[in-house]
Amino acid sequence: MAAVNDNIKSYTGFKAITILCLVVLYAPLVIVTIYSFNASKSITNWEGLSLYWYYDIFAGPESAKWKEAAWNSFTIAIVAATMATSIATLAATAMVRGGKFKLRTASFGLISLPLMVPEIVLAVATLIFFNSIGFTRGYFSILVAHTAFCIPFAYLPIQARMQGIEDSFEQAAMDLYANKRQAFTKILLPLMMPGIISGFLLAFIVSLDDFIITNFVKGAGVETLPTAIFGSVKQGLKPNIMAISTLLLGVSVVMVTISYFVSKKDNTQ
Amino acid sequence: MPDEAFNMAQHHKDADMSPSSTAAIEVRDAVKRYGTFTALKRISLTIEDNEFFTLLGPSGCGKTTLLRMIAGFEDVTEGAIHLFGDPIADLPPHQRPVNTVFQNYALFPHMTILENVAFGLEMRGKSKSEARSKAGEMLELVQLSEFAKRKPSQLSGGQQQRVALARALAPQPKVLLLDEPLSALDLKLRKAMQLELKHLQRETGITFIFVTHDQEEALTMSDRIAVMSAGEMQQLGSPTDIYERPRNMFVADFIGETNLLEVSVDAIAGGRATCHLGGGHELTCNEVEGIGVGAKVHLSIRPERLFMSEEPAEGESLKGRIKENIFVGTDISTIVELAEGPDFIVRTSNSDRGNKRIFEPGTEMFVNMELGAGRLLID
Ligand SMILES: Nc1ncnc2c1ncn2[C@@H]1O[C@H](COP(=O)(O)OP(=O)(O)O)[C@@H](O)[C@H]1O
Numbered sequence A: 001m002a003a004v005n006d007n008i009k010s011y012t013g014f015k016a017i018t019i020l021c022l023v024v025l026y027a028p029l030v031i032v033t034i035y036s037f038n039a040s041k042s043i044t045n046w047e048g049l050s051l052y053w054y055y056d057i058f059a060g061p062e063s064a065k066w067k068e069a070a071w072n073s074f075t076i077a078i079v080a081a082t083m084a085t086s087i088a089t090l091a092a093t094a095m096v097r098g099g100k101f102k103l104r105t106a107s108f109g110l111i112s113l114p115l116m117v118p119e120i121v122l123a124v125a126t127l128i129f130f131n132s133i134g135f136t137r138g139y140f141s142i143l144v145a146h147t148a149f150c151i152p153f154a155y156l157p158i159q160a161r162m163q164g165i166e167d168s169f170e171q172a173a174m175d176l177y178a179n180k181r182q183a184f185t186k187i188l189l190p191l192m193m194p195g196i197i198s199g200f201l202l203a204f205i206v207s208l209d210d211f212i213i214t215n216f217v218k219g220a221g222v223e224t225l226p227t228a229i230f231g232s233v234k235q236g237l238k239p240n241i242m243a244i245s246t247l248l249l250g251v252s253v254v255m256v257t258i259s260y261f262v263s264k265k266d267n268t269q
Numbered sequence B: 001m002p003d004e005a006f007n008m009a010q011h012h013k014d015a016d017m018s019p020s021s022t023a024a025i026e027v028r029d030a031v032k033r034y035g036t037f038t039a040l041k042r043i044s045l046t047i048e049d050n051e052f053f054t055l056l057g058p059s060g061c062g063k064t065t066l067l068r069m070i071a072g073f074e075d076v077t078e079g080a081i082h083l084f085g086d087p088i089a090d091l092p093p094h095q096r097p098v099n100t101v102f103q104n105y106a107l108f109p110h111m112t113i114l115e116n117v118a119f120g121l122e123m124r125g126k127s128k129s130e131a132r133s134k135a136g137e138m139l140e141l142v143q144l145s146e147f148a149k150r151k152p153s154q155l156s157g158g159q160q161q162r163v164a165l166a167r168a169l170a171p172q173p174k175v176l177l178l179d180e181p182l183s184a185l186d187l188k189l190r191k192a193m194q195l196e197l198k199h200l201q202r203e204t205g206i207t208f209i210f211v212t213h214d215q216e217e218a219l220t221m222s223d224r225i226a227v228m229s230a231g232e233m234q235q236l237g238s239p240t241d242i243y244e245r246p247r248n249m250f251v252a253d254f255i256g257e258t259n260l261l262e263v264s265v266d267a268i269a270g271g272r273a274t275c276h277l278g279g280g281h282e283l284t285c286n287e288v289e290g291i292g293v294g295a296k297v298h299l300s301i302r303p304e305r306l307f308m309s310e311e312p313a314e315g316e317s318l319k320g321r322i323k324e325n326i327f328v329g330t331d332i333s334t335i336v337e338l339a340e341g342p343d344f345i346v347r348t349s350n351s352d353r354g355n356k357r358i359f360e361p362g363t364e365m366f367v368n369m370e371l372g373a374g375r376l377l378i379d
């Protein structure tokens, strides 16, 4: 292990490339975070530390708009992630435990394809589909669209987890007089839980963050945080955007941290 | 239903059932096919109540398949399986009063040891407290009470093995299935567990069906053994039967060490067959039904049934020369070369060293055996 590390470290340019990558990835985030605490109205001149812009989004003239957008974003993310995770859990159970049914490979492709399709294509397709069935655009159209595109994100960690669970556990349960349903709820589901939680968190973040599809299917008057931020930026960049971005970043960091600890807790060992 | 069959076996007999309805398990003409591959080719066997029964055979011969068919994890392509007289082939696993000790133990990793052992009892409708107290008793039986609150991963292999055993025994199954339960343990622990298992079987009176590929283990533990190979039953009998009276080449070769000699039968008289070994050597052994004069067959002689001496002894004697002595701990294996005939392996107990039964390589001597020591085999 040590030898391999030494090797990589001794490559010419290793240090420079590493630093460059870190700077490109994190410098913007650091700058946004720092400037969200700026007292200035300008987004580039530093005029001292202040919580003014946080006060502004919670109590300023636009606070009602932000609150409504945040409410929409979080309720949609929670409901869509919950539904997507439930569907993904059932799909993964069928795919991994359903034996070798026809079109198994095709089914897997169908579930994960949306990850490969450009999001703009999905957005247009979803919009056209909703129009053709006469689904009014608004809160519920966003919810349905988010549930649909979150399924593959929830599915992947759940399936990965399930493949690591030998089927002898369920067989042992059935051998000990558990019926199929009891074997699922008492044995398989608890063992899958780390995968399910990871899947849920991933789906939640993806939904919270989505702009393109939401923008297409939301209809007039309904905003989520990303669409509201975009709308506000179009009218000029103000430091309050940085405050909101920093808060969203905080939510992501919390999610990623939970996800990390859940995935580290391997209960099949 | 199975409960009735269990308690009222005698009654069933009177009620004009087939006489084998008291058998714990009866497998009738069972065939198992995976697609075009036939894993079991028409197996029939009867396992009596309270029996320690072993399925023995090399890896891939279909032992696990047969066990999983009895447990309900594989369906039966053809044939029937009866448990105390009741057909069970169509019942799902959770409706069969049969429990399994899995090869990899399959202990539930998210539950404590106590919860694992209580699981079957709870699924059978016992209250949580009742199940736990019964599970506690089972843990006492396998001497693991102090580990009740641990998770399976915090136990050693041998301890996990005993938990798996306690978990499978707790709901008091009619039949316990064990699929190579000792194969992951080291030799010393395995020997100890063999005794413990045998002891548990006697104590509980539950019928055990034990799967192993280790012939020594099978001989030590079983009341009866079914020797299988390539999906077929080769021989069914007590350990002594199988060891001393193997029916065919496969059984003789698979169980223990043996001298397998090609012979032709010269004469049969008075229940004895005189055979020709080549090089002018002759041997007489017991006649075997189905092998007539002129037959070219194999003769099996266990190395420990042979002994060496300077002068020919009573019984059968063949003149030969010592090729090599091999020290194997408790015994010495000697390879003896017959003049223009086959080689023999002779096993002499190390304690016989002083009795002049061991000779230096190159010595001319006689290999002797009792009259019935060799056994003719149907191929
Ligand atoms: N699910 C299956 N599909 C196809 N072949 C199988 C399956 N399970 C077992 N077999 C085959 O059946 C034969 C017997 O297997 P098994 O009962 O596991 O043998 P054993 O337990 O005696 O080692 C083997 O040749 C194995 O490859």
Ligand SMILES: [Mg+2]
Residues within 6 Å of the ligand: B060, B063, B064, B065
């Ligand atoms: Mg096996």
